[in-house]
Amino acid sequence: MSLWLETLNGIEALEVGEFDAGLVGSFEERFARLPRDAARQVNFYVPTFKAFASSEIAGCGKSAWPAVSITGPECKLQCDHCKAKLLEPMIPARTPDALWRVVNEQVEAGAQGMLLTGGSNLRDEVEYGPFFPTIRRIKDAFQGFRIAMHTALATRDQAKRIEESGVDAAMLDIIGAQDTVTQVYHLKRPVADFEAALAHLTETSLKVVPHIVVGLHYGRLLGEWHALETIARHKPAALVLVVIMPFYAPAKRPFAVPSSREVGRFFMDAREALPDIPVLLGCARPPGRAKVEIDAYAVMAGLNGLAHPSDGTVELAARLGRSVRVTPACCSIALGDEVLALDAGRDALTVDVAEFIRESGRRASQGLAGIPVVAA
Numbered sequence: 001m002s003l004w005l006e007t008l009n010g011i012e013a014l015e016v017g018e019f020d021a022g023l024v025g026s027f028e029e030r031f032a033r034l035p036r037d038a039a040r041q042v043n044f045y046v047p048t049f050k051a052f053a054s055s056e057i058a059g060c061g062k063s064a065w066p067a068v069s070i071t072g073p074e075c076k077l078q079c080d081h082c083k084a085k086l087l088e089p090m091i092p093a094r095t096p097d098a099l100w101r102v103v104n105e106q107v108e109a110g111a112q113g114m115l116l117t118g119g120s121n122l123r124d125e126v127e128y129g130p131f132f133p134t135i136r137r138i139k140d141a142f143q144g145f146r147i148a149m150h151t152a153l154a155t156r157d158q159a160k161r162i163e164e165s166g167v168d169a170a171m172l173d174i175i176g177a178q179d180t181v182t183q184v185y186h187l188k189r190p191v192a193d194f195e196a197a198l199a200h201l202t203e204t205s206l207k208v209v210p211h212i213v214v215g216l217h218y219g220r221l222l223g224e225w226h227a228l229e230t231i232a233r234h235k236p237a238a239l240v241l242v243v244i245m246p247f248y249a250p251a252k253r254p255f256a257v258p259s260s261r262e263v264g265r266f267f268m269d270a271r272e273a274l275p276d277i278p279v280l281l282g283c284a285r286p287p288g289r290a291k292v293e294i295d296a297y298a299v300m301a302g303l304n305g306l307a308h309p310s311d312g313t314v315e316l317a318a319r320l321g322r323s324v325r326v327t328p329a330c331c332s333i334a335l336g337d338e339v340l341a342l343d344a345g346r347d348a349l350t351v352d353v354a355e356f357i358r359e360s361g362r363r364a365s366q367g368l369a370g371i372p373v374v375a376a
């Protein structure tokens with residue numbers, strides 16, 4: 001039995017998962033061949049230690065990073081996995097004046113930044129045109145207030161305007177299969193347009209953070225590896241991976257839960273393909289046993305950050321010798337906060353890992369001796 005499999009089997013909280021012994025063995029070998037800096041440190045983002053201790057991911061409460069939609073809940077594309085439902089809980093700001101007002105209120109309430117997004121038109125573009133002067137005004141008025149923008153398929157001209165408006169981070173989903181573009185997104189554009197948008201954005205000084213939604217093709221992995229090749233051809237600041245959670249899929253086009261093994265294999269391929277940039281796992285992934293398996297595979301694949309880790313995952317990382325940090329933050333990967341912090345010199349809060357595991361209310365089955373302790 002490989003050492004990693006033994007370690008996995010020794011962590012009580014991971015017993016609910018079923019792990020592929022062959023895959024775990026291959027992760028162990030492939031991880032050892034990674035450049036040392038690529039996967040040395042892993043940062044876990046938990047909403048609060050207390051919520052984490054009860055194994056509940058409680059609502060994040062007042063967010064330092066509100067999400068604002070310039071179309072409210074409206075979106076023309078109506079993708080099969082979303083049906084615009086992602087926009088519903090966001091703060092609507094349908095006009096530049098409304099955006100200015102919303103940001104003033106949010107800053108007053110303690111926001112440090114925002115995710116700025118909106119529904120797409122039929123070309124998968126978010127129509128930010130009239131908002132750019134207001135975005136510039138916000139950036140000039142509130143020094144330090146950071147904006148992560150979901151750009152969708154930006155043209156070269158839009159990428160330039162986004163840069164000039166002072167946006168800090170540009171985010172977009174990269175799709176790698178034409179069938180997914182056509183069927184899931186209902187989009188009549190060639191898949192090559194996703195690479196073109198990524199190229200336009202990375203030509204600017206923006207911090208560009210592409211996302212790959214693993215299992216986007218109705219729960220199957222189809223274009224993910226092509227998306228990875230696309231991203232590797234450009235110079236993004238980081239890659240965020242999320243796993244499909246198709247709560248809103250129509251009954252006639254249901255989504256399967258992707259195989260954890262396949263997802264894990266893709267994580268390792270992503271790690272190897274992009275050794276020079278942080279690869280992070282965002283909040284979205286299926287719950288239950290799948291989440292436990294996916295999170296453990298993410299750690300073993302050497303990802304640099306995990307939002308809302310399952311029980312046992314922090315301990316696994318520590319036992320595998322990763323340098324572990326735990327940050328009390330809410331969904332910050334999805335909203336751009338952590339990506340912006342990556343090279344901004346703003347360190348995550350470092351905690352004593354052994355103490356954290358103890359406080360989380362879980363009994364470490366092998367005792368805590370041997371877990372590397374990071375000074376608070």
Ligand code: SF4
Pocket residue numbers: 075076077078079082083084085086087118119120
């Ligand atoms: S374009 Fe975005 S908001 Fe609109 S349905 Fe698709 S994923 Fe949802």
